[in-house]
Amino acid sequence: MATIKDVARAAGVAPSTVSYVLSGSRKISADTRTAVQAAVEELGYHPNAGARSLRSTRTDVLALALPLSGHGYLPVGGRFMYGLSEAAGRHGYLVLLVTPPGEDDRGAGLERAARGRFADAAVLMGVEMEDPRVAAMRSLDFPVALMGHPDDESAAPWCDLDWEESVVSSVRALREAGHRRMLYLATVEEDVGSGRTYSVRGIRGAERAAAESGVAVDVCHSSDDPVELYRRLDARFDSDAPPTALAVQHPPAIPGILRHLAARGIEVPRDVSLVAIGNFPEDLGGLDVTRIELPVEQMSAAATRLAVEAIARVGDPGPFDDGDGGRAPHTLIPPRLIRGATVAPAP
């Protein structure tokens, strides 16, 4: 593999000159520049990542810390991984996946990545309200960006869809259609239990929506186990006052829910209205679901930007220099309700 010396020899200059041409950090004459560029091209030279990072302490790599648990998050996760990899690429970064190695050592892989300087910053997925990874990275002075919105807004730069507002506006839409008894199907219990911020905020949204609109919003947790999920749904629909509308924050369950309800003779939107919260633009056989889509690209781009900016800030006085009342830089994405065909007037 060609080294900078090989390039220097081929171009008839010193290695340092090659470096300056490549980094552009010193003025170089047009002649030598073209000579060096030709040699680089000719030899297919790419700087050795290890050597470069050893000397410059920059790796051009972002660590992407996968959620601490919850395989239910998996189909979503893939989109974010892809989106982040693309966004990072646009900033000149590669993405290193860091899987939590086991339940017992939460964040150890991440710590290795940070302490071992595998990356310049970390993007944390599936952030929890009291996320141990945030504290760990802070104590290492390692730049992070969170995908998720913890209560402590000074903890670290973060970005998120406004889940609370998502649920509120979903409930509002259903209320405007005349619905007075609705079921909010929250994320799976595992996510709620571990304090995933999207779960917690979704539930808060349901509570706020109920309070402010005066309608009954029954909060029920979803489940990755379909049998259990349908049992819970059946319990509601078998009751004396069954819901006339459904707000679902667990998108992968929607096709199954639709089929299950249909098997009971319940048609959407004829018998029950539906809003899907945080799903993907996926087709359901021509059924145009009223929904709030998860802005994966936007969030990936935002997280990447926050991470890159945090890298530029290392060594700065703490915690954040802006005058935003101690809040960290952030991007809160307002929900956009897309009116489809699954909300009908209440009977």
Place this chain on the structure above:
Amino acid sequence: MATIKDVARAAGVAPSTVSYVLSGSRKISADTRTAVQAAVEELGYHPNAGARSLRSTRTDVLALALPLSGHGYLPVGGRFMYGLSEAAGRHGYLVLLVTPPGEDDRGAGLERAARGRFADAAVLMGVEMEDPRVAAMRSLDFPVALMGHPDDESAAPWCDLDWEESVVSSVRALREAGHRRMLYLATVEEDVGSGRTYSVRGIRGAERAAAESGVAVDVCHSSDDPVELYRRLDARFDSDAPPTALAVQHPPAIPGILRHLAARGIEVPRDVSLVAIGNFPEDLGGLDVTRIELPVEQMSAAATRLAVEAIARVGDPGPFDDGDGGRAPHTLIPPRLIRGATVAPAP
């Protein structure tokens, strides 16, 4: 951040001794070993990745090259990324995502990763029959493992689900149920056009199945555009001799297809039987689909193993030393047909 010198000082030994303790490559007395380990623990020492890789030419990183194109592959891709990250972790490797930067420079990111020694090997996803990345990596003598099964079995180590046999056994199952006119819904045109091995092999399977069983297997490509997809389906179901069975190798489309057919009054399995090829264990409202599942974990584990073995082989005489007629090491996973409730006897 603590360096090996800090550890050495804290333990009262030379840096080289620390290195030997950590690598275990020389005999060290029990006393010094414990002293060093204590110092490592105390300081939270992790070796600097750059320095280590510069000296040892090992990065402990696998590059995961994402498919060259095709966002339809995305939901699948997420599982593989996750699976690979876990499998790699078990071998002590981290995973670096390499997104193809643009349509025009196919594989450039990968080349940077390889030439720049960002990784020790690459796992290629969404392999195509004539995949430019394979040749590129071979010319660099860079170890690879393919997820996909190209015709040239000597090209590189590979692993794959046996897609051809998957389609054959699906057709066989439908034939045994008495079906004589079936529709094979292949992968999306984009995948077929670019020569994704799973697409090509699926179609070959359909052709072979037709020939060997004597039934008519109508091959139709799926589409990521639902309108177009339903147009194609409708054309078949509106014909004089509509299919009585469906074999679908495009899993994300299945919920939509089921709803679309239902809207036309076609029920599964009452009016048409269905086999899903290469899907995930996902719930469809209690509908137990007859299917061949995509063994993501198995494939991820296999690809990782092949990559790790290929790393150990660098510098060996070429191409492969085994006596397997020039075939590269590989793992071909036989399909397992899971009999669900969507195949009924033909009318």
Place this chain on the structure above:
DNA sequence: AGCGGTTGTCGAATCGATTCGACGATGCAG
């Protein structure tokens, strides 16, 4: 002609770990 100021390039130190050869200490045999 001499001087100060640019401009462009070079040499050398440096980052932190690995690894080889060397070397002192200890044990055992003659």
Place this chain on the structure above:
DNA sequence: CTGCATCGTCGAATCGATTCGACAACCGCT
């Protein structure tokens, strides 16, 4: 008591790039 392994540790070279200070060459000005 000497000679020779054996064992455990150390020192120094090395990997490939970055970056700072130095400096030669050339400019224009007095």
